[in-house]
Amino acid sequence: AQSVAQPEDQVNVAEGNPLTVKCTYSVSGNPYLFWYVQYPNRGLQFLLKYITGDNLVKGSYGFEAEFNKSQTSFHLKKPSALVSDSALYFCAVRDNSNYQLIWGAGTKLIIKP
């Protein structure tokens, strides 16, 4: 079955430290992978995507994600966290049978000053 797992409900990081939000996936065929961010009382915003090519994908707000085919992972990273990065982060993979996105449950990222 196709699925996305975000194993951590919440990640706490001190401001200035590197952050990682984990995502693993299971999909038939080539994976199309996405990260979105949701700030409080707002809609989701697209951060970045992996379709093909370089395993390290750069996105908005200084975020990047590393695609690892052997581990079926697509972890979101940032070298130095900001308090303003505090938000809910969703990983998603495209279901190649119907082109719909399969969403992870979301990870709440809290950056402490």
Add this chain to the structure above:
Amino acid sequence: EAQVTQNPRYLITVTGKKLTVTCSQNMNHEYMSWYRQDPGLGLRQIYYSMNVEVTDKGDVPEGYKVSRKEKRNFPLILESPSPNQTSLYFCASSPGGVGNYTFGSGTRLTVV
């Protein structure tokens, strides 16, 4: 400004009273979709549309209807709302089926 506009932002209604949540996009996107977001359940897809007059059920279509008569609009209709449809609803659009969606700001619906 490229955007997806949902209305209303907040709505409180009573059980059984038909309502429509509107969604409009100004980016000429072919694809549009409706989601509901509930605590602990993440995002669940209600309906989607790959283009005008083409709609398909998502994971939780029961109790909802949609139509896609024009490219820019994709209204969500609740013919007889029930309390279990109390939720935060999002509309999204994208060019084709690529997956980099633009989301609306959401509609918080309460059915009493």
